[in-house]
Amino acid sequence: MGEALGLARSYVLLAATWVRAAAQYPLSMAMLTIGSFVVTCLDAAAIVVIFVHTETLGGFSLPEVMFLYGTAGVSFALADMLFGNVDKLGQHVRAGTFDTMLIRPVSPFVQMAVDRFAFQRVGRVLQAAIVLAVALARLHVPWQRAWMIPVMVLCGIVLFTAMWTLGGALQFLLTEAPEIANAFTYGGGQLTQYPLSVYGGELVRAVTFIVPLAFVNWQPALYVLDRPDPFGLPYWLRFAGPVAAVTLACAAGWAWRAGLRRYRSTGS
Amino acid sequence: MIEVDGAGRSFTVTRRKGLLRREREVVHAVSDLSFQIAAGEFVGYLGPNGAGKSTTIKMLTGILAPSAGRIRVAGLDPSRRRTALARHIGVVFGQRTTLWWDLPLKDSFTLIRHLYKVDQVRHRERLAELSDVLELGPFLDKPVRQLSLGQRMRGDIAAALLHDPPVLILDEPTIGLDVVSKAAVREFLRGVNAERGTTVLLTTHDLGDIERLCRRVMLIDHGRLTFDGTLDALRATVPEETSIEDVVTRLYTRTAEPR
Ligand SMILES: Nc1ncnc2c1ncn2[C@@H]1O[C@H](COP(=O)(O)OP(=O)(O)OP(=O)(O)O)[C@@H](O)[C@H]1O
Ligand SMILES: [Mg+2]
Numbered sequence: 001m002g003e004a005l006g007l008a009r010s011y012v013l014l015a016a017t018w019v020r021a022a023a024q025y026p027l028s029m030a031m032l033t034i035g036s037f038v039v040t041c042l043d044a045a046a047i048v049v050i051f052v053h054t055e056t057l058g059g060f061s062l063p064e065v066m067f068l069y070g071t072a073g074v075s076f077a078l079a080d081m082l083f084g085n086v087d088k089l090g091q092h093v094r095a096g097t098f099d100t101m102l103i104r105p106v107s108p109f110v111q112m113a114v115d116r117f118a119f120q121r122v123g124r125v126l127q128a129a130i131v132l133a134v135a136l137a138r139l140h141v142p143w144q145r146a147w148m149i150p151v152m153v154l155c156g157i158v159l160f161t162a163m164w165t166l167g168g169a170l171q172f173l174l175t176e177a178p179e180i181a182n183a184f185t186y187g188g189g190q191l192t193q194y195p196l197s198v199y200g201g202e203l204v205r206a207v208t209f210i211v212p213l214a215f216v217n218w219q220p221a222l223y224v225l226d227r228p229d230p231f232g233l234p235y236w237l238r239f240a241g242p243v244a245a246v247t248l249a250c251a252a253g254w255a256w257r258a259g260l261r262r263y264r265s266t267g268s
Numbered sequence: 269m270i271e272v273d274g275a276g277r278s279f280t281v282t283r284r285k286g287l288l289r290r291e292r293e294v295v296h297a298v299s300d301l302s303f304q305i306a307a308g309e310f311v312g313y314l315g316p317n318g319a320g321k322s323t324t325i326k327m328l329t330g331i332l333a334p335s336a337g338r339i340r341v342a343g344l345d346p347s348r349r350r351t352a353l354a355r356h357i358g359v360v361f362g363q364r365t366t367l368w369w370d371l372p373l374k375d376s377f378t379l380i381r382h383l384y385k386v387d388q389v390r391h392r393e394r395l396a397e398l399s400d401v402l403e404l405g406p407f408l409d410k411p412v413r414q415l416s417l418g419q420r421m422r423g424d425i426a427a428a429l430l431h432d433p434p435v436l437i438l439d440e441p442t443i444g445l446d447v448v449s450k451a452a453v454r455e456f457l458r459g460v461n462a463e464r465g466t467t468v469l470l471t472t473h474d475l476g477d478i479e480r481l482c483r484r485v486m487l488i489d490h491g492r493l494t495f496d497g498t499l500d501a502l503r504a505t506v507p508e509e510t511s512i513e514d515v516v517t518r519l520y521t522r523t524a525e526p527r
Contacts, residue, residue, distance in 0.1 A: 265326055
């Protein structure tokens with residue numbers, strides 16, 4: 001626990017240094033933040049456009065879809081801002097910067113995550129949070145079920161981070177491999193924006209039991225919105241988010257450590 | 269301060285042979301390496317290209333785990349206690365910087381202060397001291413990518429010493445420097461060793477570094493230690509040659525023959 005706090009402290013101090021450095025150019029920082037906000041707003045507008053022609057999407061109303069979009073969006077954007085860099089391992093190995101991280105007294109995982117910490121990505125977090133707030137204002141979720149909302153956002157952050165970590169760990173073995181994890185995380189970020197009921201049953205089973213994306217928002221949202229599962233999967237899966245998150249995080253941590261032990265640097 | 273006992277490191281490399289066939293080959297970058305360096309020593313580590321110098325340094329700093337043998341630096345096993353060891357050693361890679369390319373030099377130093385958790389007052393004192401001796405003042409505000417090689421190298425050396433480590437390990441710290449910068453770096457390293465008692469191990473292809481700085485020289489070739497002793501003893505191994513360049517040339521070509 002003390003160790004985790006120490007790492008968090010290092011993260012914050014290092015991130016602050018990057019933000020201070022970027023703040024030397026306040027105009028460019030403001031533009032980037034606003035830019036990232038506006039671009040993602042277009043993304044959300046697409047949902048509203050869909051609802052111009054139809055009352056429901058996959059059996060879900062506009063506020064419900066906004067709820068799904070907002071929870072997945074907040075998780076994804078926060079995970080991306082805080083840890084999205086860890087799958088750039090291959091680049092760091094090839095450039096030799098990974099060697100220099102290993103001579104520092106802080107975990108290379110933290111150093112990689114915080115490298116070039118990009119505060120402007122907060123624009124995306126903000127946008128998703130606004131969508132979520134609008135959805136909640138129209139949904140009137142009873143407080144008995146609302147406790148699940150922070151839990152699902154947290155689990156989502158852990159799940160996305162674990163996927164990036166797994167992708168990074170893979171690059172210890174295959175340094176030339178492209179950033180495969182991005183296909184899963186960015187793909188997953190897109191996929192979870194909509195109710196999974198718009199997709200086929202095979203895909204839903206795959207993202208429930210293989211790549212546990214369904215626990216980012218879909219399963220817990222069925223609980224929050226008090227909906228039956230369109231695919232008839234067991235009720236208890238709605239509470240399985242933390243288990244899925246912890247399992248995937250452990251797997252990712254193990255893979256990362258195993259990869260680090262096999263690290264062989266470069267020849268020059 | 270540094271103990272190496274029978275250390276080795278091999279790499280398995282796969283080589284394409286034809287369209288599908290791949291051949292696995294084991295490269296012994298370092299084999300059966302043993303030496304000890306006491307506190308306060310200044311040791312030069314010599315060897316031809318590909319001899320295994322950088323690999324040794326990566327093992328000493330914990331970047332690479334040895335595939336055989338036992339290593340202790342400041343009493344710690346580098347690959348297992350890497351983060352703990354980092355506080356006791358300073359490392360410079362001449363070939364590439366340990367600083368942050370896009371940040372001004374002084375911001376790089378701030379990041380390092382946070383990484384090593386040096387308190388602000390001590391950091392400021394130490395930085396003032398180092399930038400005075402290494403003359404960093406004029407370019408502290410410049411992004412690292414805009415620095416000349418010599419400026420960057422001095423920045424790197426300062427970065428390695430900000431946390432005041434008892435051991436300094438340098439891989440080719442004078443590579444590509446002009447005679448003036450080289451002299452400045454050498455003078456600085458000599459001072460660090462003499463005044464602070466810092467243990468220094470450096471690899472170089474510049475025999476001038478060795479002649480001016482190192483009381484002890486180790487020679488590695490094809491991953492094996494072929495000489496360990498004083499500079500005079502090194503000269504004495506080839507009595508017919510007078511200049512250190514010729515002596516080393518003879519030694520490099522001689523040890524290469526049996527292969
Ligand atoms: N990551 C690696 N993968 C495969 N082989 C490697 C790796 N690192 C080093 N080697 C091999 O190990 C041997 C020693 O390399 P090393 O970099 O230690 O040499 P060096 O003494 O530092 O040479 P130089 O003077 O050219 O810097 C070389 O044959 C090199 O090809
Ligand atoms: Mg080398």
